[in-house]
Amino acid sequence: MNGVVLISGSGSNLQSIIDNSDDINLTIDCVISNKANAYGLQRAKQVGIPVCTIEHSQFPSREKFDQELSNVINTYNPKIIILAGFMRILSTEFTKKYCGKMLNIHPSLLPKFQGLNTHQRAIEAGEKKHGVSIHFVTEELDGGPIIAQSTIEILDDDNAESLAKRVLIEEHKLYPKVIHWFTQGRLKFKNNKAVLDGKIL
């Protein structure tokens, strides 16, 4: 199955997807970043994947940026759109276009800690558990059905950095697995719900 990956930063999740792409039947047609200095672009170039930068700061509104992003994505006609640390809230129009084939990974146990800086916030809130969630992206900010979560314990001596490292390990394991479900046709989006092997998750 062909797809595109959207990133904003170092692209460690992108790397785990690239490393597993053969095993999960995924061909990455393009890696798109909203930041020119995102290291993930280098990771893609190293393995010959085309890259594209669309600087969000060059656009007067979210809608205009999303329109350009959509134009680029559509040139590849992807069957799956993978958000891997893409740090932008997407407009309703954009998410409607790709509803059912756009996945996102978020470093918290949703619905807790939407937004940024999730590890520090989880520690400060006195949470005992933390983790990562993968969900379909829908037009509602909180509406995308959760497909899978991986949970880890927050240790007494954890700080944001140590916790992030341990969550990242889970991210790198979980995301390729979920993408594989999708490329196999086992994971679908039906009636605003995530369905795996015919069962609502």
Added chain:
Amino acid sequence: MKSLALILFIYFNNVLAFEPHTANYQLSINGINIAKEIRTLHELDNQYFYTANAETSGVLSLIKDYSIAASSIFSINDKGVDGVNYQIMEQENGKVSKNRAIDISSKNNTVISILTKTQPKIITWKAEQGNIVDPLSLFLAISYDLTNKPNQKDFYYQVANGKSIKQHHYQKSKNVDIKINNRTFKTIKVDRMDSTNNKSQIYYLTEYRYLPVIIKQTKGSKKYLYKIKDFKISEVEKLQVTF
């Protein structure tokens, strides 16, 4: 530590308008302790990310599992604090009961809602010219103006909260010594001037870039009191203060 106990050393980076920090507040309503609230400020890519997370504490937490999380992304321009995005989410017993999110653009004079389960329509509000803040960044907008406009007494803000945009007028009133855990601190009191139903009094610590230490709000018959318990600059070795 119940009193001002530890100042390792004070370090303020003059380049940043705000110093990233974490502050813990005790929230009481009509004199009853209800929740603990943690506010954190971080800087990222020339913008600031300010969050407030509160959940029921003490005996109340046994009766009701309730939490509220708000986050604000804002930048600084020549007029002061300028909002970018705001979200507030309430959860009861692990389920989202309210979730409102907005994109703020002072450049376009607009505030646009983001769809959520509890906000099923996109609404666009037209704002007046000038900066727009949200209910969270408002506190730091005042801090910023107290720091950067020391001779100014009256401050006006457009505040968007996902339901409306309202003009707020605040006035610097007087220096007040306040006691927290038997220690006295110098503060500046700021009053909201333009609302009889929503009264606000905020006490800003004259040290530490006018950090809000006490926030009193009256909404109808309910009196909300946020009182700071401690705070620390993000890198602990720089500064840590416990009240």
